[in-house]
Amino acid sequence: MPPWRGRSSPCAGCGDRSEAERLSIYALTLGGGSTLGFALFASNANQAMRCDALTPVWLSVMIAAGMLLFLLARFGPASRGARLALAVVAGAAIVAGFALVFPQCLGRPEGISPELQRNWLDNVREAKPIYKHSFRVGFALATLPIIGLIGAILAAWRARRDDRAVGWAAVALFTAFACAMLLWQVRAGPAAQLLAIPGATALGWLILPRLLGNRSVAVRVLGTVGAFLIVSGLFAGMLIQYFPIDRPKPYEKRVNSATGNCLRTTVLLALDKYPAQTVFTFVDMGPRLITITHHDAIAGPYHRNGDAILDVQHAFGGTPDQAHAIIKRHGATMLLLCPNAAESTNYKARSPKGFYAQMANNQVPAWMTPLPLPAKSPLRLFKVD
Numbered sequence: 001m002p003p004w005r006g007r008s009s010p011c012a013g014c015g016d017r018s019e020a021e022r023l024s025i026y027a028l029t030l031g032g033g034s035t036l037g038f039a040l041f042a043s044n045a046n047q048a049m050r051c052d053a054l055t056p057v058w059l060s061v062m063i064a065a066g067m068l069l070f071l072l073a074r075f076g077p078a079s080r081g082a083r084l085a086l087a088v089v090a091g092a093a094i095v096a097g098f099a100l101v102f103p104q105c106l107g108r109p110e111g112i113s114p115e116l117q118r119n120w121l122d123n124v125r126e127a128k129p130i131y132k133h134s135f136r137v138g139f140a141l142a143t144l145p146i147i148g149l150i151g152a153i154l155a156a157w158r159a160r161r162d163d164r165a166v167g168w169a170a171v172a173l174f175t176a177f178a179c180a181m182l183l184w185q186v187r188a189g190p191a192a193q194l195l196a197i198p199g200a201t202a203l204g205w206l207i208l209p210r211l212l213g214n215r216s217v218a219v220r221v222l223g224t225v226g227a228f229l230i231v232s233g234l235f236a237g238m239l240i241q242y243f244p245i246d247r248p249k250p251y252e253k254r255v256n257s258a259t260g261n262c263l264r265t266t267v268l269l270a271l272d273k274y275p276a277q278t279v280f281t282f283v284d285m286g287p288r289l290i291t292i293t294h295h296d297a298i299a300g301p302y303h304r305n306g307d308a309i310l311d312v313q314h315a316f317g318g319t320p321d322q323a324h325a326i327i328k329r330h331g332a333t334m335l336l337l338c339p340n341a342a343e344s345t346n347y348k349a350r351s352p353k354g355f356y357a358q359m360a361n362n363q364v365p366a367w368m369t370p371l372p373l374p375a376k377s378p379l380r381l382f383k384v385d
Contacts, residue, residue, distance in 0.1 A: 023073035031066025034059055045304070051105035060101075064094055116306045119313055120283075123346065124301065126187040133186060136246040141189045142182060144233035148196020149175045151203030151231075171198050193233075204231040255342050259284075261378040262338035268292040270374050271336070271381070280332035280384070282343045283312050289336070298330050316344075317351035320358065320365040327384055335368060337380040 038046070038059050046055050068090040076083045099106060112121060121127050130138045152175050156168035178195045181188035204227070211223040229235040239245060248256065261267065268288060271279075276294040286297035299308035311330065315323040327335065337359060338344065347356040359380075364370070369383040 020073045020076070024070055027066045027069035027073055029066075030069065031063045034062035034066070049102070049104070051102070051111055052109035057102050057105055061094060061098060064097070065090075068094070110303045112303050112306050113310075116303070116310055119346075119350075120301075120309055121303060127185050129184055130182040130186050130189075134246050136240055136248075137186075139245075140236045140240055141186060141193075142179070143236035144200060145175065145179045145182065145189075145192040145196045147203065147231060147233055148193075148199035149179055150199065151196075151201070151206075152199030154206070155199065155202040168202075171195075175199055196233075200231055200233070204228065207231065255340055255345060258338060258340035258378060259342050262341055263288050265292055267377055267379060270377060271295060271379075274334070274371070274381075277334060278330065278332040279334045279336050280312070280315070280327045280330065281336035282316075282338060282341060283309050284341070284343045285336065285338060295334075298332060313347075316347040316356035317354040320355050320367075323355040324365070324367055324384075333384055334371070335382040335384055337382075338378060339380060 034054070038054055042054060046053055049055060049057055051057055072083065072086055072090060076086060104111065108117070110117075110121065125133070130142060133141075149172065152168060152172035156165055156172050159165040159168050175192075175195050175198075178188060178192035182192055207227050208224060208231075211227055212220055214220050214223065229238070262285065269292060271289075271293045272295075274295075276296075278296040278298070279289060280298055281289060283299045283301050286300040289295055289297045290300075299305050299312045301309070308330075311326050315326040318326075337356075339360060344356060344360070347354060348360060351357060358365075364382070367385045369385065371381040371383055373379055373381055
């Protein structure tokens with residue numbers, strides 16, 4: 001039976017007063033589960049009033065929402081319209097309270113400085129909206145969410161006279177919101193694709209049985225395979241792989257290759273022949289450096305690490321003397337570079353006469369001494385005096 005037909009449904013009677021007990025359980029689970037999760041898994045950093053994690057900010061919202069929902073379920077009026085009005089009032093109260101108590105969370109949730117946002121976060125690929133990515137990236141990422149949204153809307157329309165209509169409308173709304181989130185940051189892509197599965201399944205349930213029941217063998221075989229590739233979104237990856245759609249330019253290939261080569265385990269392990277010490281290097285190389293080798297790094301690509309990220313950027317973009325002062329302040333005794341890495345292109349573009357640009361042109365200051373690495377290593381290593 002298609003998923004939009006039939007009278008029995010988990011959402012049957014969702015608007016009835018008789019569902020109060022089930023709604024009460026959900027409300028208690030919402031508030032209580034969030035509280036339990038915070039108590040068991042929150043780190044010390046989660047105790048701060050931050051806006052981009054489960055902190056007291058969002059915990060208080062979940063508790064308030066659960067409490068108001070529980071009261072509405074237990075003591076709400078019999079009239080559906082009155083219950084809806086009270087739900088709207090409760091939601092407005094939560095929104096108003098959030099704005100008044102946590103005004104710092106009304107902007108970007110990361111809570112970073114304008115300089116860090118401009119020079120770093122706005123350039124992080126996963127933090128960019130989908131329309132700022134190449135067609136090759138955006139098409140593959142958005143295909144399944146759009147298919148899922150179409151399927152959910154179609155399922156809701158076909159079930160408009162059915163008890164399942166409310167459930168499919170909810171699925172369509174969640175999927176639409178997930179698609180809209182891609183216009184903010186593409187890091188919402190995996191969640192959008194996951195939420196698209198019910199709608200894509202509904203679309204397949206409508207199309208595939210008709211193809212499988214066709215008299216033509218060609219339609220049954222080729223049509224079914226083609227429809228599955230379309231409904232599942234797999235065709236997007238195949239088109240990008242086998243057709244010359246927005247292929248990377250030679251410069252992009254060179255940058256991607258350099259970045260990947262410098263992060264290889266075998267390449268980084270060569271650094272372990274030197275005693276453990278603090279290494280000043282690119283932000284993107286920090287995490288790999290501290291996990292593969294016995295050395296320490298200054299920064300990693302995490303917005304909580306904002307001050308250190310800016311120090312790295314100021315060092316590579318400033319004068320050699322400024323770089324020397326910053327490196328010494330962090331106690332680093334070695335400098336590690338990856339020529340042509342993606343991060344390095346930003347330093348050269350922003351500061352064509354800066355410290356990194358000079359290093360790229362082999363203008364090494366007197367306070368640095370080159371250190372040997374294996375012959376084919378893509379890295380450049382220096383001792384800092």
